[in-house]
Amino acid sequence: MTTTNPISILLVEDEEFDVARVRNTLRFFSERVRITDVVSNGRAAVEFLQKKADAYDVVILDYQISGGFKGEELIRKIKEIDPCIQIIVVTKMTINITDYEFANNLLKAGAFWYCTKYPGHIEEYIYQPTDFLLSIFNAYEKKKLEKRSMKADRTLMEGVNSMLDFRRLIGESKPMIQLKESIEKYAKSEVNILISGASGTGKELVAWNIHLKSRRRFEKFVPINCGSIPHELIESELFGYEKGSFTGANAAKQGLFEIANHGTVFLDEVSELSPSAQVKLLRVIQDGEIEKIGRTKSISVNVRLIAATNKNLASEVNEGRFREDLYFRLNIVPLNIVPLWQRGEDILLLFDHFLEYFSNDMGVSVPSVDEKAREILVNYRWPGNVRELRSVVQRLVLNCPESITAKDVSNPMILPNPVLGKDVAGFEEMANGRILPLREVERVFRTRYFKYVRSISSSDSNAAEKLGLAPSNFYRMCKELGIK
Secondary structure (H helix, E strand, O other): OOOOOOEEEEEEOOOHHHHHHHHHHHHHHOOOEEEEEEEOEHHHHHHHHHHOOOOOOEEEEEOOOEOOOOHHHHHHHHHHHOOOOEEEEEEOOOOOOOOHHHHHHHHHHOOOEEEEOOOOOOOOOOOOHHHHHHHHHHHHHHHHHHHHHHHHHHHHHHHHHHHHHHOOOOOOOHHHHHHHHHHHHHHOOOOOEEEEOOOOOOHHHHHHHHHHOOOOOOOOEEEEEOOOOOOOOHHHHHHEEOOOOOOOOOOOEEOHHHHOOOOEEEEEOHHHOOHHHHHHHHHHHHHOEEOOEOOOOOEEOOOEEEEEEOOOHHHHHHOOOOOHHHHHHHOOEEEEOOOHHHHOOHHHHHHHHHHHHHHHHHOOOOOEEOHHHHHHHHHOOOOOHHHHHHHHHHHHHHHOOOEEOHHHHHOOOOOOOOOOOOOOOOHHHHOOOOOOOHHHHHHHHHHHHHHHHHHOOOOHHHHHHHHOOOHHHHHHHHHHHOOO
C-alpha cells in the first residue's frame, strides 16, 4: 500500500508517556504516517476538527481522555463533524478482560478499531507495532473508499434532483397541493399505488415523482403501457421467456419485471391486462415471484408497483373484466388526478411554463400573451388535459413568434370550440357535437348521474336514498334507462 501524501494523524492523549509510546510505535513508517497534531482532551479534539476540516485521515483516541467529551460520546461527536474520518481507540480497560459488549459499543458509536494499551512497564511501544500500523493503513483505505462512495452518492443525488426538476409537478391549486402532499407521504413507504385520472393528466409524471422521492430512487423506473402491447405478447414482455420455450424463441429474454428488480414498475393502463396476465401479476404481488415462459422454477423479484388507469377499475371489477383480488392488491393507496379544467389558474402556470420551454427550445423570444387570450385558455374545457395544452402551446410558438392574441387562440387549428366557457363546458361531449331533443339529453344526463351515484353508494337502496327516491321508483327508473 503506497500513498502520495503521508497519512495525517490527530492524536488525542493526555499522558505524555503514552504520547511518546505512540510516536515510537509509528517511527518505523514515519515517511508514510505523520502525527499532525496532539491534543490532551476531548473538547480540544472536537475544536481542532471543526477548525481544520478534512485535515486528518485518522484519529488515535485514548478512550478515557479528560476534558468534557470522552469514550463513545466523543467518537459520535467526531463522526458528526466528519463521517469519513476513521477512529482507532487505545485503552487500558481491556488488559485483563474480554468484554464483547464494550467492543460492540465502540463500533456502534463509529470507531474503526480498538486495541489494548501495553502495560506501563513496556516503555517502548503502545501496542504491537505491526498490528498498530496495519490498522492505520486499513483505516486510511476505508476513509478513501467512504469518501469515494459519498462522492458517487452525491453525484447520483444531483442526477435525481435534476430529473425531479425536469419532471416537477406544476400547479398551486388545491387539488395539486393535496397531490404533492400525498406524493411526499407515500413515497416514503413501499405500498402499491393506483393512480386514476383522464388521459393526459400526467399519471406517469406522478409515478416518476413517487419513484424519485422513494428509497428506490437510485434503481430503475420501468414504465409499461399495458394497452400498447398485444395480449398474446404481454406475458412474455412482463415476465420473459427461456430459450427454446416456443417457436422463434432463439434466445432467452428478460422480462420487464426482472429488468426492474429492486426498482419501480409503472403499469400504465393496467385495466388492459389480459385475464391470464392478471393472474400472473397477482402472483408477483403476493409472493414476489415471476414465472417465465419455459422455466419450471419461479424467479424472485423485488419491485414496487405503481399502476394507473383512465377507467373506473371498480366498475371494471363489477363488469367482470378485472379481477377483484388484483384490484384490492393494487389499490392500497388510491391517488386521483383531477382534469385540467378543474385546476383553475394552474392552466396559466402550465401555459407559461410550456411557452418558455418551447421558445427556448426553438431559439426565439417568449411571445407576449394578451389577457383575452388567457381568459379563453382558462375557460376552455381541455379534453386532452395537460397533453393537449402542451401541444397547443407548441403550435402557438410556431405560428405566433411575437405575440399571442385572442384571435390566435380562437383559431380552430389551435383550439376546437375555444369559446366554450365553464357554464356550457361538457354539453358538447354529452351531445357528441349534435343538437339533441331535450328528452334525449335528459335521458343521457339521468343515465350518467344514476351510474355516478351508484358508484359512490354502498347499495342500490343507499343510492335511492341519496337521490331522494323510493327504492321501487329507483329500480323502475334504472330499468327504463337500461342500467343493470
